[in-house]
Amino acid sequence: MENSFFNNTESFEIYLKQRLEGRIASPLILEIQPTSVCNHNCIFCVSKKARTSGGEISWPMIKRLICDAAESKTAIVRFCGGGEPLMHPHICDILNKCAALKIKTEITTNGTLFNDTLIDIASRCCDHIRISVDAGNAATYSRIHNVNARIYQALWDSIYKLSRVRERTGGPTIELSFVLHDLNIDSLPIFLEKAQKARVDGITVTTNIIEDHQLSHALYKSAKLTLSNKIKKEENNIRLNWAHDDSFLHDTKLLCPLVLLYGVITPTGDFYPSCHHIASGRHLLGNIYSISSIRSILKEDKI
Numbered sequence: 001m002e003n004s005f006f007n008n009t010e011s012f013e014i015y016l017k018q019r020l021e022g023r024i025a026s027p028l029i030l031e032i033q034p035t036s037v038c039n040h041n042c043i044f045c046v047s048k049k050a051r052t053s054g055g056e057i058s059w060p061m062i063k064r065l066i067c068d069a070a071e072s073k074t075a076i077v078r079f080c081g082g083g084e085p086l087m088h089p090h091i092c093d094i095l096n097k098c099a100a101l102k103i104k105t106e107i108t109t110n111g112t113l114f115n116d117t118l119i120d121i122a123s124r125c126c127d128h129i130r131i132s133v134d135a136g137n138a139a140t141y142s143r144i145h146n147v148n149a150r151i152y153q154a155l156w157d158s159i160y161k162l163s164r165v166r167e168r169t170g171g172p173t174i175e176l177s178f179v180l181h182d183l184n185i186d187s188l189p190i191f192l193e194k195a196q197k198a199r200v201d202g203i204t205v206t207t208n209i210i211e212d213h214q215l216s217h218a219l220y221k222s223a224k225l226t227l228s229n230k231i232k233k234e235e236n237n238i239r240l241n242w243a244h245d246d247s248f249l250h251d252t253k254l255l256c257p258l259v260l261l262y263g264v265i266t267p268t269g270d271f272y273p274s275c276h277h278i279a280s281g282r283h284l285l286g287n288i289y290s291i292s293s294i295r296s297i298l299k300e301d302k303i
Contacts, residue, residue: 026072026295027263031275033082034062034094036267040084040110041146042134044179044207046279047082055082055267059090061288063097065265068293070101080108080130082267087113092121099125106130108177112151114158123162123171130175130204131159136187136194144184159198173201180207180219188226263294271297 036047036055057065069077077098079085086109088094098105104127111131114122122129135141138152145151165171176195178188188205195203205223264272269288277283286297 026069026074028074028261029076029078029263030065030069030074030294031078031080031262031264032057032062032065033265033267034079034085034088034091035083037087038081038083038110039087039112039147042132042179043144043146043183044181045081046275049279055269056088057265057267057269057288059093061269062090062094065288065294066094066097066101066103068295070103072295074103076104076106076127078106078108084110084113086118092118095121095125108132110145111155111158112147114162116161119158119161119165123165123169126172128173128175129162130177131155132179133159133176133191133195134179134181135184136190136192140184140187144181156194156198159200163199167199174198175202175204176200177204177206180205180223182219185219185222185226188223192227 033047034057038045038047066077079091079094085091085107095105095107105125106128107122107126108130109132111133133141133155134144135152138149141147141152141155142149159174159176162171162174166174176191176198178184178191180188192203205220205227207219262273264275264278265288266272266278270278271285271288271294272278273283273285288294291297
């Protein structure tokens with residue numbers, strides 16, 4: 001989903017100027033991967049290797065990171081994988097702390113652990129919720145996520161609940177994501193129809209096939225043709241985003257230029273400038289357990 005900060009050119013330019021001059025030493029967006037534990041085993045997961053580490057950022061450390069982000073005027077704190085963030089034992093404390101500090105908070109989740117309590121907390125504390133669906137029917141979902149097919153309907157029940165709460169309370173924006181794969185691309189139109197009925201705010205179509213640029217590009221081309229034709233034929237108020245559209249055609253060995261804006265902390269505490277560098281281990285900038293703050297990493301000469 002688009003962020004209003006990036007749409008405000010003046011604010012964005014001021015941030016970049018202050019960042020380059022060293023007056024701000026914090027990422028604009030801080031992505032925290034609180035745990036490597038996950039209740040799914042998606043076939044395209046880029047964190048499979050990391051999930052074997054058993055890593056989990058402790059609640060005291062996450063609290064420190066959140067407070068540091070608030071003090072440093074970080075615009076957005078985002079919780080995602082690694083593993084499934086809702087599996088962190090202190091996820092309720094984490095979200096409540098972000099709300100208390102008035103930090104713009106986002107969470108990316110597979111959504112299958114949402115119950116009434118978590119829906120209530122997420123609706124009160126989050127500004128944006130992104131749910132990985134990746135399929136238009138239960139059979140495909142089961143093959144993609146390696147879970148029981150019955151979970152698929154329960155997931156949509158939770159999405160509908162979140163949507164109703166949002167409409168009633170003005171809660172977080174809801175985005176559904178669809179990671180392209182040759183096993184699920186045929187179900188993409190059905191997924192769009194379900195997203196429309198659930199009255200979500202947007203969908204994001206992406207791919208995790210980093211190692212095969214040609215296949216990634218072919219999937220995007222097919223998906224764009226399918227969805228463009230469908231959206232033209234129907235009234236549609238859902239924002240359609242193409243994440244990483246052509247980025248995988250570029251060399252991920254190079255340092256991500258968003259190092260000035262973005263930071264990712266893995267479940268073991270490693271700090272990277274981009275999630276694309278984690279699998280390769282390239283451009284590791286430091287570890288949160290061996291430094292006083294994120295700012296101390298970003299003030300180093302190499303940055």
